[in-house]
């Protein structure tokens with residue numbers, strides 16, 4: 001759908017690449033970590049999404065003729081352009097499983113590749129993972145509040161341009177059951193659904209005829225929009241007339257949609273009118289600037305709404321514009337690397353690393369991940385990343401290893417997982433997270449600590465760098 005060839009990047013990746021190439025360092029091995037620093041939506045968790053999209057892109061990543069012709073105009077050297085012509089991503093990637101819950105400070109993805117390859121894929125990796133993780137997290141927050149009601153993505157028209165395409169994918173991972181986005185349905189294999197716009201009703205002289213024609217044309221999938229003129233005096237009575245006519249033809253009206261006014265009041269009144277007419281099977285759907293807070297509020301008001309249609313707040317991640325995920329070098333030319341910062345929380349963690357999730361004896365999440373050196377089998381202690389007074393013994397706590405190889409020599413190790421599989425897995429993981437991390441207000445802080453060996457290595461490198469400036 002979108003052409004993700006070589007120029008879909010920040011140009012500094014390519015300019016740095018030329019320097020490595022000219023210095024003969026193209027084959028030097030590097031390790032980068034993808035992680036984020038802050039949970040969006042003041043929430044207690046994030047849902048990792050976008051991995052399969054990234055793997056699709058990386059398996060096929062190359063510079064097209066058009067890319068190379070453009071780069072010729074950007075003052076790159078001819079030999080380097082020849083190198084880019086043959087460029088393939090041949091690296092290895094370790095990752096948390098797509099759909100899993102992830103937390104600030106712990107590596108979510110580790111890229112091991114030669115320095116040029118690892119650098120060139122940075123932008124696309126961040127672009128895909130940051131956005132889909134943000135939207136899958138938002139969708140999951142709505143899924144939790146909807147308590148089993150159906151969620152439909154209506155967002156394409158309100159999305160930030162092409163972002164709507166991947167927003168629909170991420171929404172499905174988060175627990176949406178359908179989308180109005182036909183292209184996303186085509187490409188990702190999930191349910192596409194549609195009701196009708198106000199323009200359709202407006203185009204008729206009377207609402208009833210508009211409803212009748214639609215029902216005749218789409219008898220298996222008729223959801224009537226009832227608020228164009230007057231929901232209770234016109235929309236619902238006309239929907240009941242059409243529902244009855246459909247019954248006489250052996251068909252069933254699927255639903256009605258409320259799109260303005262007091263949705264709780266109107267849903268209650270509509271439900272009663274439909275039930276009294278014997279149309280208790282007709283579903284009530286609601287839309288109009290909804291988000292997780294309004295879904296909660298409507299259900300707290302006991303609004304009998306079966307389906308929520310959500311656009312803007314879902315696909316834009318409102319009110320958080322982006323996930324702040326970053327990609328940092330942790331190992332290069334056989335040496336651990338660190339990035340220093342005035343802010344201690346921003347000092348990066350050196351070395352190839354692994355992440356362990358702490359579990360209770362039933363396999364539920366305890367509420368902490370430990371980042372350690374790759375190869376540490378069972379970290380014994382977990383330290384707060386920068387508060388020396390906070391640590392705990394974790395040697396006897398059951399753990400699971402989160403970073404698993406997913407790509408080797410540029411090719412997937414396992415079969416591509418379907419969205420349905422990823423979404424189901426995500427719900428399994430969500431069920432393992434204690435409720436205090438899922439509440440809206442002041443959720444419990446999920447801890448991400450570091451092992452003793454990793455802490456010592458980081459501190460040693462900080463000292464080493466500091467000495468240079470004494």
Ligand SMILES: Nc1ncnc2c1ncn2[C@@H]1O[C@H](COP(=O)(O)OP(=O)(O)OP(=O)(O)O)[C@@H](O)[C@H]1O
Pocket residue numbers: 259260261262263264265287288289290294297298301
């Ligand atoms: N019972 C309710 N409790 C809380 N929020 C509600 C309730 N009913 C509707 N809302 C929300 O309140 C907002 C109302 O929006 P708005 O002021 O634009 O009214 P409207 O009904 O869309 O008006 P208009 O008739 O001009 O389209 C929407 O976000 C809607 O989802």
Ligand SMILES: O=P(O)(O)OC[C@H]1O[C@H](OP(=O)(O)OP(=O)(O)O)[C@H](O)[C@@H]1O
Pocket residue numbers: 154155157158196197198199259287288289290309310311312313
């Ligand atoms: O969560 P939201 O961003 O509100 O997205 C959903 C809205 O989009 C549509 O309205 P629109 O006015 O675009 O079209 P319409 O004429 O069909 O109502 C729909 O009727 C919802 O109100």
Ligand SMILES: O=C(O)c1cccnc1
Pocket residue numbers: 154155157180193194195196309311
């Ligand atoms: O199918 C719908 O009802 C729909 C689709 C997109 C936006 N609003 C509504």
